[in-house]
Amino acid sequence: MVSHINSEERQKEIAAFERDLERIKDGRGMLMLALHLAQNRFGYVPSDVQRIIADTLKVPLSTVYGVVTFYSRFTLIPRGRCDLSICTGTTCYIQGAEELLKEAEETLGIKDGETSPDGNFSLSTTRCVGACSLAPVVTVNGEVHGRMTVQEMKKLLADLKKQYLSQPESNEDK
Amino acid sequence: MSMTFEKLKEIREETLNRMNLRGFPSDKPNAPYRWSVAICMETSCMSSKSPQIKQRLLDLIVRDGKENEIEVVGTGCFGLCEAGPIVIVRPGDTFYYRLDVEDIDRIYESHLLGGEPVRDLIYPESITDDGYLSYFEIPFMAHQERVALRSSGHIDPEDIREYIALGGYEALYKALVEMTPDDVIDVITESGLRGRGGGGFITGRKWRATQASPGDEKFIICNADEGEPGAFMDRSILEGDPHSVIEAMTIAGYAIGSDQGYVYVRAEYPIAVERLEKAIGQANDLGLLGANIFGTGFSFNLEIRLGAGAFVCGETTALAASIEGRRGMPRSRPPYSADKGLWGKPTMINNVETFANVPYIILNGAEAFKKVGTENSPGTKVLALSGKIKNVGLVEIPMGTTLRQLVEEIGGGIPNGKAFKAVQTGGPSGGCIGPELLDTPIDFDRLAEIGSMMGPGGMIVLDEDVCAVDVARFYMDFIVDESCGKCTPCREGTKRMLEILIDITEGRGDETSIPRLERLARTTELASLCGLGQTAANPILSTLKSFRDEYEAHIKEKRCPAGVCKALTNNLTKDD
Numbered sequence: 045m046v047s048h049i050n051s052e053e054r055q056k057e058i059a060a061f062e063r064d065l066e067r068i069k070d071g072r073g074m075l076m077l078a079l080h081l082a083q084n085r086f087g088y089v090p091s092d093v094q095r096i097i098a099d100t101l102k103v104p105l106s107t108v109y110g111v112v113t114f115y116s117r118f119t120l121i122p123r124g125r126c127d128l129s130i131c132t133g134t135t136c137y138i139q140g141a142e143e144l145l146k147e148a149e150e151t152l153g154i155k156d157g158e159t160s161p162d163g164n165f166s167l168s169t170t171r172c173v174g175a176c177s178l179a180p181v182v183t184v185n186g187e188v189h190g191r192m193t194v195q196e197m198k199k200l201l202a203d204l205k206k207q208y209l210s211q212p213e214s215n216e217d218k
Numbered sequence: 219m220s221m222t223f224e225k226l227k228e229i230r231e232e233t234l235n236r237m238n239l240r241g242f243p244s245d246k247p248n249a250p251y252r253w254s255v256a257i258c259m260e261t262s263c264m265s266s267k268s269p270q271i272k273q274r275l276l277d278l279i280v281r282d283g284k285e286n287e288i289e290v291v292g293t294g295c296f297g298l299c300e301a302g303p304i305v306i307v308r309p310g311d312t313f314y315y316r317l318d319v320e321d322i323d324r325i326y327e328s329h330l331l332g333g334e335p336v337r338d339l340i341y342p343e344s345i346t347d348d349g350y351l352s353y354f355e356i357p358f359m360a361h362q363e364r365v366a367l368r369s370s371g372h373i374d375p376e377d378i379r380e381y382i383a384l385g386g387y388e389a390l391y392k393a394l395v396e397m398t399p400d401d402v403i404d405v406i407t408e409s410g411l412r413g414r415g416g417g418g419f420i421t422g423r424k425w426r427a428t429q430a431s432p433g434d435e436k437f438i439i440c441n442a443d444e445g446e447p448g449a450f451m452d453r454s455i456l457e458g459d460p461h462s463v464i465e466a467m468t469i470a471g472y473a474i475g476s477d478q479g480y481v482y483v484r485a486e487y488p489i490a491v492e493r494l495e496k497a498i499g500q501a502n503d504l505g506l507l508g509a510n511i512f513g514t515g516f517s518f519n520l521e522i523r524l525g526a527g528a529f530v531c532g533e534t535t536a537l538a539a540s541i542e543g544r545r546g547m548p549r550s551r552p553p554y555s556a557d558k559g560l561w562g563k564p565t566m567i568n569n570v571e572t573f574a575n576v577p578y579i580i581l582n583g584a585e586a587f588k589k590v591g592t593e594n595s596p597g598t599k600v601l602a603l604s605g606k607i608k609n610v611g612l613v614e615i616p617m618g619t620t621l622r623q624l625v626e627e628i629g630g631g632i633p634n635g636k637a638f639k640a641v642q643t644g645g646p647s648g649g650c651i652g653p654e655l656l657d658t659p660i661d662f663d664r665l666a667e668i669g670s671m672m673g674p675g676g677m678i679v680l681d682e683d684v685c686a687v688d689v690a691r692f693y694m695d696f697i698v699d700e701s702c703g704k705c706t707p708c709r710e711g712t713k714r715m716l717e718i719l720i721d722i723t724e725g726r727g728d729e730t731s732i733p734r735l736e737r738l739a740r741t742t743e744l745a746s747l748c749g750l751g752q753t754a755a756n757p758i759l760s761t762l763k764s765f766r767d768e769y770e771a772h773i774k775e776k777r778c779p780a781g782v783c784k785a786l787t788n789n790l791t792k793d794d
C-alpha cells in the first residue's frame with residue numbers, strides 16, 4: 045500500500061504539514077482543521093501524522109484517533125489519485141444512483157470505501173452534495189458531474205481509466 | 219479601514235450607478251452599458267460549464283473592445299437550476315437555458331451585437347406570440363416571493379460593493395447606531411421570525427435567552443451543516459449572497475453581546491466555503507467586520523469551521539462538540555446552548571436562512587416582514603424542489619402556499635405522464651405526504667398537524683415508480699449510518715427497524731412485521747437522546763399512514779406494486 049512510502053517527497057510533505065500546523069496551533073478548537081489539512085495533503089490521516097497533530101496541538105493521541113474515526117471524510121487508508129464519489133442522497137437515489145455505484149464497482153474492481161491496490165482509484169458514496177437539480181450526481185476529485193446515466197457512467201469510467209492508468213505512477217514506493 | 223455611513227452611501231451610489239440595467243434604476247447612471255449579461259455561478263450551473271461560458275463571452279468582448287457596452291456578471295442561483303447553465307440578458311431578462319459553451323457565440327453575435335434574441339436557445343415556456351417573457355414572468359416564478367434570496371441572481375456574490383449597492387450593511391448600521399440591543403431583539407421577536415433549520419423555534423426568543431444568560435464571553439454560530447439529503451437552500455444562500463449571513467451574524471452579535479461568530483459549513487460545499495471566505499475577507503477590509511465597526515466600539519470577528527461528513531453534527535450540541543474538536547455526539551439538554559454552548563459559554567445558533575432574513579427585518583421593520591406568510595409562520599420559506607418533478611430547483615414561497623401549488627404550478631407537475639405519489643419533506647426526520655393531503659398549506663404548524671414536518675426545506679417529489687417501503691428503508695439505512703451510537707434506543711432501535719424493512723422488501727415480511735415496526739418506532743421516538751433518534755421513525759410512520767396497502771402487498775402477496783424491490787419483481791407488479 046501507499047501508506048508505507050518513505051521517500052524524500054514524503055519527508056518534505058511532512059515538513060510542510062508541520063509548518064501548516066505551526067500557523068494554526070494557537071487557535072481555539074483547531075483539531076478538525078488540522079485533520080482537514082492532513083486529509084487534503086496526504087489523502088488520508090496516517091498514524092504518524094496523527095501523532096504529530098496530537099503533539100503539536102497538545103491533545104491526547106486517543107482523542108485525535110477518536111475524532112478521525114468519527115467523521116466519514118477522514119480516512120485511515122489513502123484515497124486514490126482519482127477519488128470517485130457517488131451521491132446516494134435521496135434525490136440521487138430515486139434517480140438511479142445505485143446503478144451508477146454498481147457500474148463503478150464492477151469497472152474499477154473495488155467496493156464503496158475502498159482504494160485500488162495501485163493507489164489510482166478510490167470509490168466512496170456521499171449523502172448529497174447539494175447539486176440535486178442535476179441528480180443523479182457523481183464527483184471526481186470534488187468536481188460535480190450531473191445528469192448521469194449508466195451509459196455516461198461507462199464513458200466517464202473509461203475516460204478516467206485512460207487518464208489515470210496511462211500516467212506514470214507518482215514516485216511513491218510500494 | 220474604518221467604515222462610516224457616508225462611505226457606505228458613497229459605495230452604494232457609485233456601484234448602483236453601474237448596475238442600472240439590472241432592474242435597479244439609478245438617477246445618474248455612469249456606465250452606459252447597452253447590455254448586462256448575468257451568468258449563474260453556483261454549484262449546479264458551474265458543473266454544467268457556466269464558468270467556461272463566462273470566460274468565452276469575456277474573451278469575445280475583449281476581442282472586439284466592447285467592454286464599455288456589455289457588462290458580464292457572475293451571479294447566484296436564479297432558481298430553475300434544472301435548466302442550467304442559465305444566462306439572462308438584460309434589459310428584457312431574456313432567459314437562455316441549458317447552453318453549450320459555443321452557444322454563447324451566437325448570443326453574442328445576434329443578441330448583443332445585433333439586438334436579435336436567439337429564439338432556439340430561449341427557454342420555450344418564455345416564448346409567446348408577440349415576444350419573450352422575462353425570466354421573472356415564467357410559470358415557475360408564479361407564487362414566488364423573494365426575501366431570503368432577495369439579491370441572489372442580481373449581484374455578484376464575490377463583490378461586496380454590489381451587496382452594498384442593494385442596501386447591504388445598512389441594517390447593520392441601523393442596528394449599531396440607531397438601536398439598542400433590546401430594540402434589535404424586540405423587532406426580531408415582533409416579526410415572528412421562526413428558525414428555518416427545521417424546528418421553527420421563535421428566533422427572537424432564542425436571542426433574548428442568550429442575551430439574558432450571564433457571561434462575559436458569548437458566541438454566535440451559523441448552522442450551515444445542511445445535512446438533509448435533497449436540500450440545498452443554505453448552500454445556495456452562501457454561494458449567492460454570503461454577505462447577508464455575515465451582516466446578520468454581526469447584528470446578532472451586537473444584540474446578544476458576542477464578539478465572536480463561527481459559520482459551521484459542511485465540507486461537501488467547497489464553493490460555498492470559498493465564497494464565504496472571500497466575503498469575510500472583504501468585509502474585514504472595509505471595516506464591516508473586525509474592531510470598532512462604524513466607530514461604535516462594537517467589534518465582531520467571524521471564522522469558518524468545516525464539518526467532516528457527519529449528519530448528526532447539525533444538532534446544536536453535537537455541532538458545538540465538533541467545533542471544539544471532539545467527536546460530534548449530542549448531549550442531553552438542559553443545559554441549553556443559550557446557557558452552556560460552545561466551550562461551555564452562552565451560544566446562539568441559527569440556521570443560514572434564518573440569518574438571511576434578519577437584515578431585511580431590521581431595515582424594513584417587523585410589519586413589512588409579516589405582510590407575507592401566515593399568522594403563525596410569517597415570511598417566506600426557501601425550498602429545494604427535486605425528484606420526479608418537471609421544474610427542479612430552488613424556490614422561495616410565501617408561507618401558506620399549498621403543496622398543490624408547489625407541485626402543480628411552480629413545479630409544473632410530474633414528467634413523463636406519470637402519476638404523483640407523494641412529496642417527501644423534512645428528510646430523514648420528516649415524512650411522505652400523499653395525494654390526499656396536497657391542499658395542505660406549507661407552514662410549520664400545518665405540516666406538523668398532518669404528521670410530517672416543514673424540516674429545513676427539501677421537497678422531494680415521488681411518482682408512482684417509487685416504492686414507499688423502499689423509501690422508508692432508504693431513510694432508515696441513512697439513519698443507521700448516521701446514528702452516533704451514544705444512546706441505545708437509537709443505536710439498536712434503528713438497526714432493528716432497518717432489518718424488518720429489509721425483510722419486507724425482500725419478501726420475508728410476515729404478519730408481525732408492521733406491529734413490530736410500530737412498537738420499535740414508539741420506543742425510539744420516546745427514549746432517544748437527540749432529535750435524530752426521536753424523529754428517526756417518521757419516514758416509516760408517515761408511509762404506513764398513506765401507503766399501508768403497499769406494505770401489505772409486500773408482506774401478504776410478496777409483491778412490490780411499484781416494481782422497485784428486486785427480490786419481488788418476479789411476482790406480478792404494477793397493478794396486474
Ligand SMILES: Cc1cc2nc3c(=O)[nH]c(=O)nc-3n(C[C@H](O)[C@H](O)[C@H](O)COP(=O)(O)O)c2cc1C
Pocket residue numbers: 412413414415416417418419421441442443444445446529530531532533534567568569570572573674748749750
Ligand atoms: C440530527 C439533526 C440534524 C440537524 N441538522 C441541521 C442542519 O443541517 N442545519 C440546521 O440549520 N439545523 C439542523 N438541525 C436543527 C438544529 O439543531 C437547530 O435547531 C437549528 O440549527 C437552529 O437554528 P434555527 O432556529 O435558525 O432553525 C438539526 C437537528 C438535528 C437533531
Ligand code: SF4
Pocket residue numbers: 530547548700701702703704705706708709746747748749750751752
Ligand atoms: S439519538 Fe441517535 S444520534 Fe442522537 S445521541 Fe442518541 S444515538 Fe446519537
Ligand code: FES
Pocket residue numbers: 131132133134135136137171172173174175176177179180181447448449
Ligand atoms: S441527493 Fe445527490 S446531490 Fe443532493
Ligand code: FES
Pocket residue numbers: 258259260261262263264294295296297298299300302303304611612
Ligand atoms: S444553480 Fe444556476 S440556476 Fe440554480
